[in-house]
Amino acid sequence: VKRIAECCCGQLKLMAAGDPVWNGMCHCDNCRKRTGSAFGLSAYFKSSTVQINNGEASVYKVSGANFGGDQLRYFCKNCGTTLYWTMAEQPDLIGVAAGCFVTIALDKPTYSASTENKHPWVKLPLRIKKQ
Numbered sequence: 001v002k003r004i005a006e007c008c009c010g011q012l013k014l015m016a017a018g019d020p021v022w023n024g025m026c027h028c029d030n031c032r033k034r035t036g037s038a039f040g041l042s043a044y045f046k047s048s049t050v051q052i053n054n055g056e057a058s059v060y061k062v063s064g065a066n067f068g069g070d071q072l073r074y075f076c077k078n079c080g081t082t083l084y085w086t087m088a089e090q091p092d093l094i095g096v097a098a099g100c101f102v103t104i105a106l107d108k109p110t111y112s113a114s115t116e117n118k119h120p121w122v123k124l125p126l127r128i129k130k131q
């Protein structure tokens with residue numbers, strides 16, 4: 001299976017082959033800000049299975065244990081959508097903003113991070129691993 005993810009304006013895209021290594025939701029404040037939503041949905045793929053097009057991206061860095069050390073977030077220069085990121089402590093993985101997949105839907109997330117910060121009205125999928 002090959003999935004395409006893209007930013008809102010469509011100029012920045014990537015293709016991920018196979019299923020993600022991890023696929024999770026995170027309720028931390030930073031994921032909310034990154035997405036402008038109630039929680040972040042993140043899918044992590046082996047870097048070798050992800051091809052990024054040559055669209056124009058800008059990058060910023062966040063740091064800390066919650067981000068896998070220094071995390072570099074790549075976002076579209078035109079529309080601002082964060083599409084993917086890399087982490088210093090997990091150099092073989094690329095994180096993809098899972099809401100950006102436009103072709104084949106991902107399975108439901110398998111873990112919920114920062115669950116203590118979850119909005120009370122968000123219902124978790126059954127049998128999800130809580131962190």
Ligand SMILES: [Zn+2]
Nearest residue numbers: 007009076079
């Ligand atoms: Zn864009």
Ligand SMILES: [Zn+2]
Nearest residue numbers: 026027028031
């Ligand atoms: Zn988070």
